[in-house]
Amino acid sequence: MTVTLATKPMLAKLQDDVPEGDGWSYEPKWDGFRTLIHRRGDSLDIISRDARPMNRYFPELVALLTEELTTDCVLDGEIVVAIEDGLSFGGLQMRIHPAESRVRMLSAEVPASVLLFDVLALDDEVMDRPLSERLALLDEHFGAPRSIDEVLARVASSSPLLTTTPRTSDAAEARTWLTRYEDKGLDGVVAKKLADTYQPNKRSLVKVKRKRTCECVVGGYRLSKDGGGVGSLLLGLYTDDGVLQYVGHTSGFKANERVELLERLREFEGGGGFGEGRTPGGQSRWSSGKDASWFPLIPVLVCEVAYDRMMDGRFRHAVGFVRWRADKNPEDCDYNQAL
Numbered sequence: 001m002t003v004t005l006a007t008k009p010m011l012a013k014l015q016d017d018v019p020e021g022d023g024w025s026y027e028p029k030w031d032g033f034r035t036l037i038h039r040r041g042d043s044l045d046i047i048s049r050d051a052r053p054m055n056r057y058f059p060e061l062v063a064l065l066t067e068e069l070t071t072d073c074v075l076d077g078e079i080v081v082a083i084e085d086g087l088s089f090g091g092l093q094m095r096i097h098p099a100e101s102r103v104r105m106l107s108a109e110v111p112a113s114v115l116l117f118d119v120l121a122l123d124d125e126v127m128d129r130p131l132s133e134r135l136a137l138l139d140e141h142f143g144a145p146r147s148i149d150e151v152l153a154r155v156a157s158s159s160p161l162l163t164t165t166p167r168t169s170d171a172a173e174a175r176t177w178l179t180r181y182e183d184k185g186l187d188g189v190v191a192k193k194l195a196d197t198y199q200p201n202k203r204s205l206v207k208v209k210r211k212r213t214c215e216c217v218v219g220g221y222r223l224s225k226d227g228g229g230v231g232s233l234l235l236g237l238y239t240d241d242g243v244l245q246y247v248g249h250t251s252g253f254k255a256n257e258r259v260e261l262l263e264r265l266r267e268f269e270g271g272g273g274f275g276e277g278r279t280p281g282g283q284s285r286w287s288s289g290k291d292a293s294w295f296p297l298i299p300v301l302v303c304e305v306a307y308d309r310m311m312d313g314r315f316r317h318a319v320g321f322v323r324w325r326a327d328k329n330p331e332d333c334d335y336n337q338a339l
Contacts, residue, residue: 007120009036009049009076010198012190012205018175019191019206025131026174027117027167028148028181029188029207031089031316032080035114039069046079054079057095060107060160061114068162074125076118076198078165080185081110082156087185090312113161115151116142117190120198127198134198138164148181178210182309187316209308213322214338217330218301219244219273220280221265222294229258230265233321234280234294235305236273238334245277247338248315250305265297273299278313302328310338 018026034049044066046054055062058079069075081091091110097103119138120127126134139145145164146154155161168174174189188209196204216235224231232251236244253261273296274280280294304322307315313335 007036007074008051008201009034010118010200010205011203012207013203015206015208016211018171018189018208020171023194024171025135025167025169025192025194026171027165027190027192028177028186029190029209030078030080030115030165031087031185031187032078032092032115035077035079036120037065037069037073037075037077037114039065039071039073041072044069056100057097057103058107058112059104060111064160064162065114071123073122074120075116076120077114077116079112079114080155081112082152082159082185084156086152086181086183087155089185089316111159113155113159113163115155115163115165117165117167118198127200130195130197131192132194135167135194148177148184148186152184178208182210188308211306211308212338213304213306215302215304215325215328215333216247217244217273217299217333218265218297218303219246219299220294220296221261222249222280223262224258228262229253229255230261231258233303234274235303235315235319236299236333237338238331239277240334242331243277244274244299245313245335246274246280247310247313248307248319249280250303250319250321252321265295265301268297268301269295270298271296273297299330302326302330302333307338 035054036047038045038047044062046058046061048054080087083091095106095112116138119134122137122141126137142164145166148166151163151166154163177186177189188207191206216237218233219236220234222231230253232249234249235247237247238244302325304325305319306322307319309316
């Protein structure tokens with residue numbers, strides 16, 4: 001094969017709605033870890049989207065793939081972990097642990113599976129072939145895709161598992177997935193052109209996520225990298241017993257906005273915000289040495305943000321700032337509006 005470990009996965013750009021027309025194929029966007037799987041002779045490598053080796057975290061997948069992949073190949077897919085009611089990204093995150101003993105324990109207690117959706121090589125490189133041909137190869141070697149319900153049931157009952165991901169050519173059906181399977185581990189919908197070749201590291205695919213908005217209390221902020229402005233606003237929602245819980249952050253302000261925002265927030269610095277409940281985190285193995293210090297604010301400012309979903313009481317992804325809501329009472333910013 002001519003494909004190397006340096007190959008990067010094909011990426012997607014975000015759109016507001018599912019594209020329609022001839023020549024599209026639609027797949028679930030699973031809430032898991034994107035992976036490229038390389039098999040060469042006796043060598044097997046499970047590689048993350050950012051080119052990090054993943055073998056040590058998923059020994060059950062190493063065993064499964066070593067047995068199932070009987071020819072040299074490079075496959076594109078998603079690593080997922082199932083719980084009773086669907087997929088669990090939280091359970092998947094637990095698998096990335098420095099202690100080998102814990103990794104081994106979790107591999108037995110919370111086994112992972114791989115959902116395949118593309119092939120870059122199968123004996124020979126096929127990235128220059130259209131997606132329609134690559135999918136035919138995938139189905140021939142790993143079985144035709146089942147429905148989402150069937151895949152979820154198989155992953156929950158048969159982990160670890162290697163199978164093809166569901167897909168449809170019906171845009172209307174794909175659009176229903178956004179709401180029907182949202183609480184089962186579906187992170188959105190991916191649309192692909194059947195005529196397209198595989199284009200590593202290019203945003204040639206389309207992803208669609210369900211968007212919502214809610215009002216949050218601004219309980220603190222972090223400085224920008226240069227320290228001259230606000231890098232992100234730290235957001236909170238009240239529980240039924242009146243405790244402000246940290247739920248995520250919003251950023252992406254322009255340079256002049258960051259400076260102006262810092263001047264505005266100075267007068268609200270102080271306690272009374274986060275403290276009793278969940279607070280913004282400090283350093284961890286996920287922060288890669290980044291400065292995680294933050295400044296608490298008196299909980300009187302409210303802003304509206306756009307988000308796609310919540311998980312374990314906080315925003316699953318970064319959220320977008322929409323506008324300030326001076327007309328909103330901070331105490332009204334509770335979980336009931338967001339769940």
